[in-house]
Amino acid sequence: xxxxxxxxxxSTLMRWASPVLALVLTVITGFxxxxxxxxxxxxxxxxxxxxxxxxxxxxxxLGLKMAPLLLCAAGLTVCYRAKLWNIGAEGHFxxxxxxxxxxxxxxxxxxxxxVLPVVLLAxxxxxxxxxxxxxxxxxxxxxxxxxxxxxLNYIALNLLLxxxxxxxKDPYGFGFPQSVMFSDSALLPALIPGTRLHLGLxxxxxxxxxxxxxxxxxxxxFQLNVVGQDHRAAAFAGFGARRLTWFAFLIAGxxxxxxxxxxxxxxxxxxxxxxxxxxxxxxxxVVFLGRMHAxxxxxxxxxxxxxxxxxxxxxxxxxxxxxxxxxxQGLLLFYLLTCDAFIHYRVRxxxxxxQSTKAAVTAAHGEA
Amino acid sequence: xxxxxxxxxxxxVKEYPGCRANDGIDLTVEAGEIxxxxxxxxxxxxxxxxxxxxxxxxxxGRMLWNGHEVRVENPAQARSMGIGMVFQHFSLFETLTVAExxxxxxxxxxxxxxxxxxxxxxxxxERYGMALDPRRYxxxxxxxxxxxxxxxxxxxxxxxxxxxxxxxxxxTPQEVTALFSTLRQLAKEGCSILFISHKLEEVRSLCHNxxxxxxxxVSGDCQPAELSAAEIARMMVGDDTPISxxxxxxxxxxxxxxxxxxxxxxNDPFGTSLDQVNLNLxxxxxxxxxxxxxxxxxxxxxxxxxxxxxxSGSMRFADTDLGSLAPDQRRKLGVAIVPEERLGRGAVxxxxxxxxxxxxxxxxxxxxxxxxxxxxxxxxxxxxIRRFGxxxxxxxxxxGSLSGGNLxxxxxxxxxxxxxxxxxxSHPTWGVDVGSAVAIHEALVRLRDEGAAIVLISEDLDExxxxxxxxxxxxxxxxxxxxxxxxxxxxxxxxxxxxxxxxGEVGHAAA
Numbered sequence: 001x002x003x004x005x006x007x008x009x010x011s012t013l014m015r016w017a018s019p020v021l022a023l024v025l026t027v028i029t030g031f032x033x034x035x036x037x038x039x040x041x042x043x044x045x046x047x048x049x050x051x052x053x054x055x056x057x058x059x060x061x062l063g064l065k066m067a068p069l070l071l072c073a074a075g076l077t078v079c080y081r082a083k084l085w086n087i088g089a090e091g092h093f094x095x096x097x098x099x100x101x102x103x104x105x106x107x108x109x110x111x112x113x114x115v116l117p118v119v120l121l122a123x124x125x126x127x128x129x130x131x132x133x134x135x136x137x138x139x140x141x142x143x144x145x146x147x148x149x150x151x152l153n154y155i156a157l158n159l160l161l162x163x164x165x166x167x168x169k170d171p172y173g174f175g176f177p178q179s180v181m182f183s184d185s186a187l188l189p190a191l192i193p194g195t196r197l198h199l200g201l202x203x204x205x206x207x208x209x210x211x212x213x214x215x216x217x218x219x220x221x222f223q224l225n226v227v228g229q230d231h232r233a234a235a236f237a238g239f240g241a242r243r244l245t246w247f248a249f250l251i252a253g254x255x256x257x258x259x260x261x262x263x264x265x266x267x268x269x270x271x272x273x274x275x276x277x278x279x280x281x282x283x284x285x286v287v288f289l290g291r292m293h294a295x296x297x298x299x300x301x302x303x304x305x306x307x308x309x310x311x312x313x314x315x316x317x318x319x320x321x322x323x324x325x326x327x328x329q330g331l332l333l334f335y336l337l338t339c340d341a342f343i344h345y346r347v348r349x350x351x352x353x354x355q356s357t358k359a360a361v362t363a364a365h366g367e368a
Numbered sequence: 369x370x371x372x373x374x375x376x377x378x379x380x381v382k383e384y385p386g387c388r389a390n391d392g393i394d395l396t397v398e399a400g401e402i403x404x405x406x407x408x409x410x411x412x413x414x415x416x417x418x419x420x421x422x423x424x425x426x427x428x429g430r431m432l433w434n435g436h437e438v439r440v441e442n443p444a445q446a447r448s449m450g451i452g453m454v455f456q457h458f459s460l461f462e463t464l465t466v467a468e469x470x471x472x473x474x475x476x477x478x479x480x481x482x483x484x485x486x487x488x489x490x491x492x493x494e495r496y497g498m499a500l501d502p503r504r505y506x507x508x509x510x511x512x513x514x515x516x517x518x519x520x521x522x523x524x525x526x527x528x529x530x531x532x533x534x535x536x537x538x539x540t541p542q543e544v545t546a547l548f549s550t551l552r553q554l555a556k557e558g559c560s561i562l563f564i565s566h567k568l569e570e571v572r573s574l575c576h577n578x579x580x581x582x583x584x585x586v587s588g589d590c591q592p593a594e595l596s597a598a599e600i601a602r603m604m605v606g607d608d609t610p611i612s613x614x615x616x617x618x619x620x621x622x623x624x625x626x627x628x629x630x631x632x633x634x635n636d637p638f639g640t641s642l643d644q645v646n647l648n649l650x651x652x653x654x655x656x657x658x659x660x661x662x663x664x665x666x667x668x669x670x671x672x673x674x675x676x677x678x679x680s681g682s683m684r685f686a687d688t689d690l691g692s693l694a695p696d697q698r699r700k701l702g703v704a705i706v707p708e709e710r711l712g713r714g715a716v717x718x719x720x721x722x723x724x725x726x727x728x729x730x731x732x733x734x735x736x737x738x739x740x741x742x743x744x745x746x747x748x749x750x751x752x753i754r755r756f757g758x759x760x761x762x763x764x765x766x767x768g769s770l771s772g773g774n775l776x777x778x779x780x781x782x783x784x785x786x787x788x789x790x791x792x793x794s795h796p797t798w799g800v801d802v803g804s805a806v807a808i809h810e811a812l813v814r815l816r817d818e819g820a821a822i823v824l825i826s827e828d829l830d831e832x833x834x835x836x837x838x839x840x841x842x843x844x845x846x847x848x849x850x851x852x853x854x855x856x857x858x859x860x861x862x863x864x865x866x867x868x869x870x871x872g873e874v875g876h877a878a879a
Contacts, residue, residue: 009769219735222726230716235675236707237727238695 004341005348014343019289019296022335023303029331039318047317048310048328058309060195064267065305068093068276070204071259072283073290073297074211075252080287081215083228084248088134088149089256090280091156092127096260098160099126101271104182104264105168115185120261127257128250130156135249139242153280164273179271188266200262205298207255212294224248256280277308277325285333288340304329373435374399374529374560375420380429382415389415390426391584397529402551402561404571404592407581408604409772409799413564416581417531420562421453422446447473452522453531456538458514460506462638467502470521492523496550507638511660512543519550530554531562536570537827538660541862548574566604567830568597580604605802615813618837621651624821625690625790630681632671640664642671642678643845647823649790654812654822655850656836658829659865664845665794665825666708672792672823673705674698685790700731704788706779708795708825710772714779717768721760722749724767725782732786748785756781757807773804780811791815794825809835829858843867 027045034041052058072089079086100123107115134152137143161177170180188198215221223239224247234241259279264271282304289303290296311325375397382390390412397403407413418424420431422440431438433449440446443453460469467486471479479485486502493500498516506514515535522530532551536544551561551574565571571578571592578592580603588603630645642664649655659665670676672683674695683690690698695705705728707713715724722745726734734744749763756777760770767775776796783791793812797805812835816822825842826832832839833853840850841864848864863869 217739219726219730219738219740222723222740226716226719226727229718230712232709232713233716233727236673236695236705236713238674238697238699240694 001349003348004345007344007346010343011346014339015291018339018343019291019300019336021339022289022332025335025339026328026331029335030328033327037320039320044314044318044320047313048324049306051317052306052309052313056192057195060192060197061309062302062305063191063197063201065308066301067198067200067204067266068259068263068279069283069286069301069304070298071200071207071262072256072280073286073301074204074207074294075255076283076287077211077290077292077294077297078214078224078251079248080292081221081228082224082244082248083231084138084245085146086131086134086149086249086252087146087284088131088152088280089252089283090276090278091149091153092131092253092256093260093263093276093280094153094156094160095130096123096127096257097264097271097275098156098163098260099123099257100261101168101179101182101264102163104186105179105271107186108180108183111183111185113185115183116188116265119182119186119265120258123261123264124254124257127260128253130257131249131253132246135246138249139245160271160275161273164271168271170270177273181270182265186265187269188262196267198262198266200259200266203258203262204301207258208294208298211297215294220244220247256283282308282329285329285336289332289336304332307332372399373397373432374401375562376432377416377420378430378432380416380419380431381427382419382424383427388584390419392429393581393584393586395579395586397560397562399528399560400555400558401577402555402563402575404575404578405562405564405581406566406568406571406578406600406604408566408801410583410801411581411604412584413581414533417453417533417562417564420446420529421451421531447525447527450526450528451531452525452527452529454515454518454522454533454535456533456535458518460514460517462507463505465503465505466500466509466517469506469517470502470524473521474525488524489520493520496520496523496553497546498550511538511662512540512547515539515547523554527559529560529562531564533564534566535563536565536567540660540865541829541858542866544570568592568600569830571600572597582606601802615809615834616817618652618654618816620653620837621819623648624651624686625649625823626682626684627672628682630671630678630683632667632676632678634667640667640845642667645671645681645845645847647840647847647850649821649823651789651819651821652816653837654816654824654835656832656839656853657823657825657842657847658832658839658861659825659827659842661827663842664847665842667845668842668847669705669707669792669794669825673703673707696731699728699786702787702789704728704783704786704791706776706783706791706793706796708798710775710779711768715767715775718766720764721753721758721767721770721778722746722763724778725749725752725763729782729786752778752781752785755785756811771801773800776800777804777807777811780808784811784815787818788815788820790821790823792823792825795827796824797826797828797831805831829861833858841865841869 030045031041034044053062072093076086076089100119103122104119107119130152134145134148137148138145164179165177168179170178188200191197191199191201224244226237226239227234227241227244231241263275268275286297286300286304290300307325307328311322314320314324315322373396377393377395380390380393393416405413419426422442422445467482467489470489471485489500489502493516498520500516500520506517515538535547539547555561563575575592578590579586580588582604592600625648627645627647630642632642634641640663645668657665671678674693678691685701685703688701711717725748726740726745729748732748734741734748746763752758753760753763758778758781759774780796796808800808812822824832824836836853838850839853839856839861840848841861843865844867848869
């Protein structure tokens with residue numbers, strides 16, 4: 001019989017092997033799924049994982065999707081290190097997009113170098129205020145942050161839908177729910193000319209560097225780690241849990257807000273209802289897959305960006321449903337969590353039932 | 369003694385991953401014998417008890433019960449054979465009555481008739497001088513009374529071997545005396561008692577024979593009354609460990625800490641509130657706070673550290689009002705704290721020793737403009753390890769991988785190296801090997817000689833009498849007066865531990 005037994009010490013090897021193992025298992029399951037659907041699995045996997053990034057345009061598209069994932073994941077990493085389970089990056093992202101759009105529409109007749117920073121800042125501040133709601137609910141009313149942030153995500157989405165259908169709707173837009181196109185001064189410059197890749201990716205990479213510095217070098221990062229690992233030790237040392245909660249939530253709001261603002265000022269150039277395909281939720285997978293480590297989340301955000309464009313590619317090339325993106329993301333998270341169990345536990349063979357029966361018989365004799 | 373053999377263990381081996389807890393142990397207990405099982409923490413006492421009581425099964429070895437070989441599969445079987453055990457931490461439901469608690473451990477047919485059960489409880493408790501009202505709720509009982517419930521519960525089941533795990537650590541000296549006379553009476557009637565302890569004087573006065581364990585093996589058998597405590601201690605720790613500290617006398621200076629009328633109300637219905645606590649402390653003196661666990665020790669420590677804020681009262685430290693400051697601000701003024709829980713409060717188990725230095729010592733130039741200076745952190749950590757003889761593989765060892773004694777030396781060292789003006793230490797040598805305990809005592813005395821004021825909260829009266837200039841006791845959140853150690857009899861201290869004092873008055877009497 002198999003027995004799951006706690007390891008005396010956590011396995012460092014497994015900590016890093018687990019994401020790789022999860023990816024391998026996801027690919028194998030994908031292979032089986034393609035077969036079951038009567039599609040050529042080799043072609044399917046090729047269209048999903050390889051074709052999308054086989055030229056410069058494709059790589060630029062990958063970077064385009066990576067940017068919001070990486071920004072959201074950077075902020076969530078700060079929260080998750082302190083075991084603050086902020087699920088609200090999606091809401092922060094939407095409010096960031098909304099705030100930036102409101103400002104960009106106000107400034108649509110202005111031009112100048114200052115317009116873009118003001119627009120981005122509006123998105124960042126809006127999202128920080130949004131994150132502050134959840135932080136305040138947690139520190140002052142002891143509300144569970146998982147519930148409040150999820151609920152705030154829905155409120156943020158409906159707020160965005162209201163604004164895009166109402167106050168911000170382009171009056172000359174033939175009734176489509178979208179804002180006017182922003183002025184050129186409010187748009188992010190391209191990183192690689194001729195592609196859609198914009199400055200947002202640079203923001204994402206900078207955020208990853210900042211996360212690395214925060215946790216590898218700074219005292220506040222150390223405090224966040226202590227709060228996450230042992231809140232009693234943190235209280236004993238005087239690391240204020242409230243202060244750190246606010247810090248983590250505001251950082252998460254700022255980065256996800258910047259991601260939202262970069263999305264509307266980048267590839268889209270206006271506010272539309274479907275501004276996010278769920279970047280804020282996917283970023284949660286990125287953080288766990290990336291082991292809450294700066295380098296890890298960069299790699300993981302690239303992989304999950306690929307699931308977005310790979311899913312699109314399969315829709316076009318093999319006529320498969322859009323759900324395939326969510327399916328692969330879900331599989332990846334499922335296998336990751338399963339494999340993570342083996343960081344703390346190991347499998348062992350239990351002594352056979354035959355032996356324990358013998359022991360029981362001995363005992364019965366002893367009592368008699 | 370020519371009495372019959374009650375229990376005989378032969379070559380008991382029990383192995384856990386990475387540790388051979390029992391390594392070929394032989395033990396013999398006769399009928400009517402009070403047998404001590406001695407050893408330091410980690411010597412294998414608890415494991416051996418669990419083997420006898422059927423909590424775990426040995427990997428090798430035989431157990432003979434009244435001459436027959438047995439294999440005890442579980443505690444229920446042990447109880448049906450006549451083995452009873454009183455654990456250090458009681459297993460009683462506070463919201464049930466004494467009789468209900470006892471009924472829970474009886475076979476259904478015996479538990480059903482409550483009237484008869486009440487009668488039996490009264491009989492047994494009166495016969496052995498342990499007054500108990502079966503109708504009272506356990507939550508209203510003192511710790512000593514709760515222990516009686518546990519013992520009566522064993523006796524009602526016609527126990528012929530009673531195992532007591534550190535039974536006196538929760539009792540006042542008077543309660544200890546009462547317990548011992550009960551145990552002697554039981555032994556006279558033929559009940560065997562296995563008495564686990566590390567308090568040597570108690571063992572010498574109570575037990576007929578003793579088996580001493582060291583590192584999972586029997587290091588000796590003796591008749592404790594015929595040896596001195598030092599000779600027995602030598603058997604426990606081996607030849608190469610110092611077993612006691614020479615404490616020089618101290619000359620206290622000016623008043624450093626002055627706590628007056630401190631009150632704090634606990635939110636927890638079973639928690640302890642602090643009630644009109646008065647405490648003053650001079651530079652260069654050690655003040656000891658005795659008391660049975662759970663009488664407000666942890667709350668007092670937290671009030672001093674800043675982890676909880678008092679509701680009323682004043683707390684002056686030198687010229688500063690301490691009461692309104694957060695833990696890290698107090699630390700900057702020179703207040704160092706050694707909490708009772710080493711892992712999970714004093715240190716983060718998964719983090720390295722170096723990172724754990726940063727936990728409280730960040731003010732020692734280890735952090736500059738918000739950035740950690742890792743070189744300095746490692747240097748500080750290595751200094752603690754070197755100066756306090758912490759046995760580990762280096763400053764990168766995880767705190768959780770160290771033994772209790774070594775980790776405690778590291779924590780004390782971490783605080784001591786920050787040159788505190790006030791050190792509050794709670795149970796600093798609890799569960800610590802004798803060698804480490806001596807090192808910790810020496811560190812405290814050295815700090816005192818350098819002019820620091822020390823509050824020592826402990827349940828170990830020997831330790832308190834050995835180290836402290838003045839002593840007091842906490843009972844139910846109230847602090848007794850503090851009296852000079854030399855003038856305070858152990859009987860008087862025992863009364864204070866039981867709450868017999870006028871609260872909040874005499875705290876400033878000592879000159």
